[in-house]
Amino acid sequence: MSGGIGSRFWPASTAERPKQFLDLLGTGKSLLQMTVDRFRNIVPLSNIIVVTNVLYRDLVLEQVPDLDPSQILCEPSRRNTAPCIAYAVAHIQGRVFHQVMGRPMAEGEQVDWTDPKLNVSIIVAPSDHLILQPERFERVINEGLAFVSNHDAMLTIGVPPTRPETNYGYIQMKPSEDKIKPVKTFTEKPNLELANVFVQSGEFVWNSGMFMWSLNTIKRELEQHLPDMMTKFALGLAQMATPKEEEFIQEIFPTCPNISIDYGVMEKAKDVYVVLADFDWSDLGTWGAVYDASAKDEEGNVALAGEVTFSDSTGNIVCLPEGYTALVRGLNHYIVAQADHTLMICPRREENDIEKVKASVKSKNRI
């Protein structure tokens, strides 16, 4: 999933080049490139599908040039993760049918999707998260794939919490001796008090937003919880993975509801399981999260991009356009970010206020 706009990383992340396409950690690779690389050892590259906004088709191809253009699914409008996943599921149906049956699906053809030959396993992953220890990641994914290929159930990856983070969703597990545990509840971002209770209880893990399931399971669950949307996708199944797919998607996608897979499906479904991550993970959802994840100098400063000289300064994170340099003197615990001729300077602890300030600027200019 690579269609988001990452507005919280303004001005570094913009609608023209959202977060997943940025080298946010200064590794020389964008988050999307690192995500694709993580999966190269797990599945053949030809089985990786990037769902993005039509605006970013060329950016995806530029950053991952060994993808075939047919592996990039383009959303014609911004929705949320449920329509994104429904589109990918429909595309996979069309492609798997053709590959397994040796012919494209006929218009209106009735297909038995419970046929084990057609029932492939699917991994869903955001393209803009940080995952350290790729070997552990690989092992968790392979355990999960083994599970979903033997169980008609949905599986999430849960990350044992290390702090009462209020920016994450939480998953409560049912008691179980198994490594992969049944899910009791999903909770959206809690307040700090609740987050503390969650972490101390030991029953909760962070919702990583990564899922595994078989084609048949997710298709059935989507049909059960979002039937109107799935009826639309069903009408175009014969167009999926053919040259007609794009035209069909342009027609129906904008009519899909703006709803997340968590809210639209996971929270309502039975038979949801969680596999615990033993790798370090961050959704890199804030400058603070990027700061935490980045290599720091002796004074705790992070220079994400650009050549930055820090003098008498501690705890800053600086992100400049390529080729820019900076001299930062006597500054402590700030975010300094620049892109597209826009500079932002803000204390790290006030990052959440930036959206409000931006909104007030916009409304002022409107007067």
Add this chain to the structure above:
Amino acid sequence: MSGGIGSRFWPASTAERPKQFLDLLGTGKSLLQMTVDRFRNIVPLSNIIVVTNVLYRDLVLEQVPDLDPSQILCEPSRRNTAPCIAYAVAHIQGRVFHQVMGRPMAEGEQVDWTDPKLNVSIIVAPSDHLILQPERFERVINEGLAFVSNHDAMLTIGVPPTRPETNYGYIQMKPSEDKIKPVKTFTEKPNLELANVFVQSGEFVWNSGMFMWSLNTIKRELEQHLPDMMTKFALGLAQMATPKEEEFIQEIFPTCPNISIDYGVMEKAKDVYVVLADFDWSDLGTWGAVYDASAKDEEGNVALAGEVTFSDSTGNIVCLPEGYTALVRGLNHYIVAQADHTLMICPRREENDIEKVKASVKSKNRI
């Protein structure tokens, strides 16, 4: 005088575009343009001569397009104010001779420079200072011109001090009832203790770096105190204000000493007078001076260039490249300056440390 490089305004002022060519106060005019404008009411434009480095010839013509190229004298190398003034004096000799005598000076011609017809008055002024109240400036200049056309003496403009500034030179006056007073001593930048004594004594004024004198006076004083340099200029007098001037200057200018007019002439000369300025003046020699001189918002912030939104911020000065925007949040009493892909962030009170930090960066990179 428009040849300096203003290194203290890094990164806004660079060798490519020094301070005098910048719209440092956000008025839409560069300091050079404002300086030329101040003199338009005092002398005909054709009598304004801009001495600059050869690098900036086109920049001067671009900013003051109604100057004739012959009014721009180009220094082939960086020296200080004494060679700059000596060059201008030689040029004026050549030009005045031609205009008064109706023919160019002959090679080796002996000229009686005490001839009143040749003895024009000269005003010397830096091009990168701020002067408020142009009408008062005009009156002071006219008083000074009247004085030097009747006295064979050098005249400086002194600014009554408003604070014990340690970045300025001071002029001590002899007691006098006259409006234009004899000078007792020149003192370079004093320490704070001495500056306090100077200001409290009432005998001292700031040295503005602006001078008035007649051609014959400054020629004689330069010859007396810097005889080697003046011997060189004398050899090319017949080339001055002719197409051969530039070639001659390219040959001798680099051999001139790197010395200021204050140190090389004024401090050693007798018969130096000072006329008191009743206009507000700043040499804009520091970001602090520019901050003091600039219009501020209600929270005391200055946005010199670029569109800056301040939020929960006070006492900052921000200077961005044209077309740039910034959101500055939770920042107090800083300089934020950017140019040529280089950003500088520094507390206003630590401006003087920037040069040291820059030097240490350079020496680090050399290793």
